[in-house]
Amino acid sequence: MRHLLLTLRYRGTNYHGFQVQQNALSVAQVVQDAVEAVFGARLDVKGCSRTDAGVHANRFALALRTESGIPCDAVVRAMNVRLPEDIAVTGCREVPEEFHPRYSCTGKRYLYKIYNSPVRDPFLSGLALHWKYPLDENAMDAAARQFIGTHDFAAFCSAGGSVEDTVRTITAASVAREGALVTFSVTGSGFLYNMVRIMTGTLLEVSRGALAPSDIPRILAGRDRAAAGPTAPPHGLYLDAVFY
Amino acid sequence: MRHLLLTLRYRGTNYHGFQVQQNALSVAQVVQDAVEAVFGARLDVKGCSRTDAGVHANRFALALRTESGIPCDAVVRAMNVRLPEDIAVTGCREVPEEFHPRYSCTGKRYLYKIYNSPVRDPFLSGLALHWKYPLDENAMDAAARQFIGTHDFAAFCSAGGSVEDTVRTITAASVAREGALVTFSVTGSGFLYNMVRIMTGTLLEVSRGALAPSDIPRILAGRDRAAAGPTAPPHGLYLDAVFY
Structure with a gap:
């Protein structure tokens, strides 16, 4: 199982924060839709923090686990094709199994x-x-x-x-x-x-x-x-x- | 009759250019609505150019004629209260009767x-x-x-x-x-x-x-x-x- 850390940049205006919420569009939900299209499965994504509605990110980190062998640079390109213009994946790298985007953050x-x-x-x-x-x-x-x-x-x-x-x-x-x-x-x-x-x-x-x-x-x-x-x-x- | 030259700054994303058009929202139409609220009459506004849909302006000039004695700095403030966030009046000054925002432009x-x-x-x-x-x-x-x-x-x-x-x-x-x-x-x-x-x-x-x-x-x-x-x-x- 690979453990990938993706960095995002997003304009938060149209979203109710990062975290998935009922009855409100979140960045995580839109990212999960793109992940599903790219990886062929609805994977859980773990963010580095919750952000409030309307808050922006120059650099946000999220992690996901996948069996897919798709190379990191191809993940970046494929995700950006599927994401809306106000969200971009800026990087992707493999991280150790025990890494957690929130708790490993210093x-x-x-x-x-x-x-x-x-x-x-x-x-x-x-x-x-x-x-x-x-x-x-x-x-x-x-x-x-x-x-x-x-x-x-x-x-x-x-x-x-x-x-x-x-x-x-x-x-x-x-x-x-x-x-x-x-x-x-x-x-x-x-x-x-x-x-x-x-x-x-x-x-x-x-x-x-x-x-x-x-x-x-x-x-x-x-x-x-x-x-x-x-x-x-x-x-x-x-x-x-x-x-x- | 006073002849006022207003300078505008606008993000053109939501507009079909400056010029009033049928069945499409233009910057001029939104400005005329604000002018009507501020001056109490639907005044003709003359722009310095047509801009295409989606084009932006750091500085756009338009002229209008009015009998109103409202001072220029009050025009700026009152217009900005009424305009949407993607359009701002950045200045206002009186110009001679024969001035034309398009043809006087050098x-x-x-x-x-x-x-x-x-x-x-x-x-x-x-x-x-x-x-x-x-x-x-x-x-x-x-x-x-x-x-x-x-x-x-x-x-x-x-x-x-x-x-x-x-x-x-x-x-x-x-x-x-x-x-x-x-x-x-x-x-x-x-x-x-x-x-x-x-x-x-x-x-x-x-x-x-x-x-x-x-x-x-x-x-x-x-x-x-x-x-x-x-x-x-x-x-x-x-x-x-x-x-x-």
Whole structure:
């Protein structure tokens, strides 16, 4: 039995996240349809994470087991013929039997993109949060750096997450501007439910002066979701990298 | 009577070009609906050009006449509240009575974007031509520069154009690569029907070696549409600037 790891890139606008759901089209369901056409059987696919509706992936990893001998480069080509234009398989390699795309993962990087301009950009509709008022990316960057380290992120977790342990390690976090695009980049060992979106909502509170960068350690220590900022909408969020 | 010039930016994917058409949604129709809501009357809007279905605009200009005293910055804000996410008004200014967005135009710049990579990019679906095989951007650039000057572009004009005079002046033309994105940029006094898309199709023939850059003067001189390359699809084309 071969164990294949496929990397995907997808625009999440038309999907209710990665995970298969009843009565809603998911990325996994569309991928499984293509897998069935390519491998001749409906195979189970295991993803590296659930993503929310409207969230994008520059790099997402999923694994499947097959008896098929089809070479990896042919898998990439055949899958891309069958997938819709908003999903692409970017790579395929064999992994050991015990590999698990979620539990073998040593870290992930997320980006949150904000288009900061009085007038929206029609080409970024669904691809970045549009923010009309001036953003202070320096204050946001100073606040983002307060997330670095091993902390209890209970204040940055939406109800509905099933985990008990809310301690996570963030290895890199920063905010940078390129023209009108302000991007929050955060890398860590793992992330809680809605964690990056709540971090982003909190950075936006810092930008408008409602919170200071120095408030972040206090919010972390308080473990109170209500002390952090609102949950930023999904369409600015990108799973950017998965590390194994 | 005030005469207002509005600049637009739009993603053309969902529209059958700028011009109002029967049984097909056009950018002009959607703009006229917003104009009616903002100005309280269904006003005629005159565009700087017709664009084909699926073609985009980084900058498009249209003019309208109104008795309304609503200030220009308020026009921009009010229009953007009413327009869908794939169209934005980026500016508004008053122009003289005799101004015409099409006939007062001294030149235009178009871009044609090609995503050159074995695997498509889901984020560029509808926004760039996907070209799987290696492109020779240096040969394409050498060929593009042959378009510069005043020439009869009859070989680069689709049937269906109504003009008799097919002489146009191209002031700049080049091809450049930025990573996987290969962009043809062309500026001129005016363009014939499908001219930039046929130029692009011809540059693609040069890239694959079916034509040489030195063939361009011969194709221009021959005035035979069949000697030029195929018409590249609309979704890579952007009206990038309109000069007055």
